[in-house]
Amino acid sequence: MRVHLTVNGERRQADDVWEGESLLYLLRERLGLPGSKNACEQGECGSCSVYLDGEVVCACLVAAGQAVGREVVTVEGLADGADLHPVQQAFLDAGAVQCGFCTPGLLVTVHDLLARDAAPEDAEIREALAGNLCRCTGYEKILDAVRDAAGRLA
C-alpha cells in the first residue's frame, strides 16, 4: 500500500508498504528516520515514543496504515535547526545520556510532560516517565535533566 503522512513538518510518502508494518518500521526503514528506537517492539520500553497528532504514542504499536494523513513528530524534529531544544541540552548537561538508546523516547516524553506541566514534582516526573525503560543510568540523572529542563523552559 501507499502511505502518506506528515513527519516533522514535511509531507512524506512511502510505497509498497506491507500492511503489517508498524509506524516505527516505516519511520526507521522507509523514511530514513532511525532516531526512534526499537528496544522491545511491544510497547513496554518507550524507546520509540513519538507524537502522533500531538499525543505521545509508542510507534511500534501503531500500524503504518493508521498514520496515513496524520502528523508525526519524532526526536529528529525536536531541535530548531542547529539549536538543541532545552530538553535535549539538559539531558547532555546532566549526564543523563549513557548508551543513549532510551534517550530519543525519553526526550519526546519529557518534551510532552513539560508542555503540560511546567514545574512537575519528582513524583509526577516519575509517573510520567514510568513507561520509558533505561538500563544504564538508574534514572537519577534523568530526573536531574528533567528538573533542569523545566527550569530552562520557565
Next chain:
Amino acid sequence: MTAVSGQAPTATARTREDGGVGTDAARPDGRLKVTGEFAYGSDLWMDDMLWGVTLRSPHPHARIRSIDIGPALALPGVFAVLTAEDVPGELRYGLEIADQPVLAEDVVLYQGEPVALVAAEHPETARRASARIVVDYEVLEPVTDARTALGHGNEGPRTDLHPEPTPVVEQSREAAPLRPHGNLIRHLKIRKGDQRDAAAAAGKDIVVVTGDYEVGMQDQAFLGPESGLAVPAEDGGVDLYVSTQWLHVDQQQICRALGMPKEKVRLTLAGVGGAFGGREDLSMHVHACLLAMRTGKPVKMSYNREESFFGHVHRHPAKMHYEHGFTRDGDLVSVRARIWLDGGAYASSSAAVVGNAGLMGIGPYVVPNVTMDCWGAYTNNPPCGAMRGFGAVQAAFAYESQMDKGAAALGIDPVELRVRNAMEEGSIAPTGQVVDSAAPVVELLRRLQAMPLPPAASSGADVDLRAMPGGVSNTTHGEGVRRGVGWAVGYKNIAFSEGFDDYSTARVRLEITGGEPTVTVHTAAAEVGQGLVTVQQQIARTELGVERVVIAPTDTSVGSGGSTSASRQTYVTGGAVQEACRRVRAAVLARSGRELWEDVLGDLVAVLGDEAVEETVVWRHRPTEAVDPETGQGNAHVQYAFAAHRVVVDVDVELGLVKVVEMACTQDVGKAINPQAVVGQIHGGSAQGMGLALMEEVVVTDGIIRNPSFTDYLIPTILDMPPMRVEVLELPDPHAPYGLRGVGEPPTVSSGPAVLAAIRDATGMFLTRVPVRPEHITLSGDVRSEERA
C-alpha cells in the same frame, strides 16, 4: 612495553570547558545521541540490503534427524537458506573453549540454539520463510540442574552433554589449558590455612553459622538489540559493522568460522545500546557474514526483544552452601563454601566466572582458614557467561547474608561485625595475594553510617500512595508496612585476571588541521555507553594540552583494545592512550629541540608544519598469574575495587510488596577521570543489583525460558528506583594510570545484598533466594523461608 611511571599530571581546578582529566567533560557522541542521529547497529542501512533471520531450536535438548530447507527457499523474495553444512570453516567457536556450533549440526543443547539462517528482501519474508523450514527433532531429556549435571545430587545417572574434549581457543582467559570433559567446565578450589572444621581450626569456642542460598538467572537487558550489517567486499572478504564489546576476539572467532584470514574480515564498531557483558560472545556476527558471502549482498540482522533473550548469554544462576565460623568476639576464623554455577549448554566465559565467584567468594574480609569449591557445569539451560560483576555478584549474596546471620547469632551489630573483619591495605586475600593498595572497607561503611536516614514513612490520611509498596494500586495506606535497613559491602577484581595477557592498543596522532593542533585517538576499544570515548579525549587533552581531540572510528585496523568488560577500559585503554600521548610529546620535543612541553605548545603550528607525529602503543597492566589448581593460591589479580551500600525499604508484609525508599552508596574509584560519568556508573550499577534482588529473573523450567519479553522480565523503572546518595572516594592506586580504579562493576556487587538485608530487617525473615518474590514473604507465616527451601 614500559610501565607508566610517575603520577597524574596536576589536574587542579579544571572546568568542564577545559575537558581534561578530572572534569565533567561532555560526551563527544552526546549531540548525536540527543538528536537521533547516532547510528546504532540496528540503524544501519544500505541500498539493496537483505534482512537475515535465525531459526532457533524450540527444544532444550534434541537430536536433529533432518532439516528440509526446500519450502523456505521456494518462497519469493528469499535469497538464501543456510544450515551447519554451509559453514566453510570451523563449525565451533567460543571465548575460552570452542564448543559452540555456529549452527547446530546433529544435536541442539538449549532452547533457542541457532539451527538455520534465512536472508530475504523484507524481514517478514525472512521470518515466514524460516517458519517453513522443516526440522525433524528427536526430543531428548534435558539436564537442567548444575548439581545433577555434575553427579553431585542424588538424581541417578549422569548425562554427559559434551562427552568429547573440546579444543581450547588461543585467546583463552586461563593460563592453564582446560581440557573439559563430561559436564564439568571448571572446578576452582581454595585451600588456605587449616582445613579441619571451624571449631577444630580455631581451637576454641566457635559459633558456626550455616546457610544455603540461591541466585536466579539475570539478563543484561541492554536496550539496543543484537544487530549489525555485513557487507561483502570486492576482495572476497567481508566488512562487518556490529554492536559488540570486543572487536578483535569477534574477528578471531569469525575468521575461524569463515575460514578466512583476518585481513579479509574487517570489523567496525556500530553504535552500542548498552552491553553489560551480554555482547562479549558472538550473536549474529558470523550469521550475517555467512549470508552476505552467500548472497553477495549486504545483510542486516537485528534481533527483536524475544530473540535477544535467546541470543546472548545470561548471568549464571547459583546455588551456594556456606559455613562461617566466628569466635564469640566476632572474629571470622573460617569459611567453608561450595558454589555451583549453571553454565548452560556452552562454556562461554564460565571458567573465568567460576574463578571470580570462588576467588572473591568470601568477600572483602580477612579469614585465616578458607575452604572453597566452586564448580561450573554444563546443562541444557540457556548458556551463561559475562554480566556486570561476573561471578562476584552471586557470591556476595551468600557471604553478606552470612555476615548478617553471624551478627544476629553473636548479638553484634552487622556493620560492626563487618568492620571487625574488614580487609585493609596490606591484608592477605584468600588467594594469598597481598592487597597492595587502598582497601577502604571500613571507611566506606563509616561514611554510609554518617549519612542521614530518609524520613519515616507517611501513613493514614496523609499517605502519598506513590511512596507506598504497591504504589497507586492503592494496596495499603501504611497498614502492614514495615521499614528495614540493610547493609552490604563487596569487592571486584578489575581487568582480566589469572595470568591472562590483558592489553590495549592506542594510536595517537598530533597534526595541524585548519591551522589548529588536532589530536586523533584511534583504538579498537568499544564504547558501549559508559563514556570511554570521553575519557580518551580527556586523557589526550591533559597529556598534550590540546583541546581539539578527535576519536577515530573504532575498528580492527588498529590493534586490539581488549574487551569492554571487567571494568577495565579506563584503566587499560586509558593507560594506552596516556602512554601514546606521552610518546607523541617526546617525539615532538625531540623534533623541536626544546625541553619543556609548555614552550612547544604555543608554537605547534611552526614545529609541526604539515607533518603529523603518530605513535602506537601496546599497553599492559602489571602481570597476574594463574592460581594453583589445588590450593587457589597465587597473585591472580591486578586490582580490587570496593563499594558499599545502605538500603532502606518499606515492605508490605501482608502482600509481600517492597518499596525501596533509598539507596546510598560509597565507592572508592582511585581517581574520578570524569566525576559525572563515575556517578552515572554507580547509579546504573546499583540499579542492576537492585533489579536482581527484587524483580529480575529469566525463569527457566525444564530448559524452557518462560518470560522472554519486557512484559514478563521486569527491569527497574523510574518508579522502582529510589533516590540515591553517592559518595565517591579517591584513594589513588599507585599501580594504575592516574591512580584510578575500575568503576562499573563494584556497585552491582553490593547493592543487591543490601536490598536483601533490608527486606530481612523489615520482615524478620531470613530470606535466602533472589530475586525475592512476594510469595517468599507472604507465604512464610511462622515458617522461615530457609526452612522451606
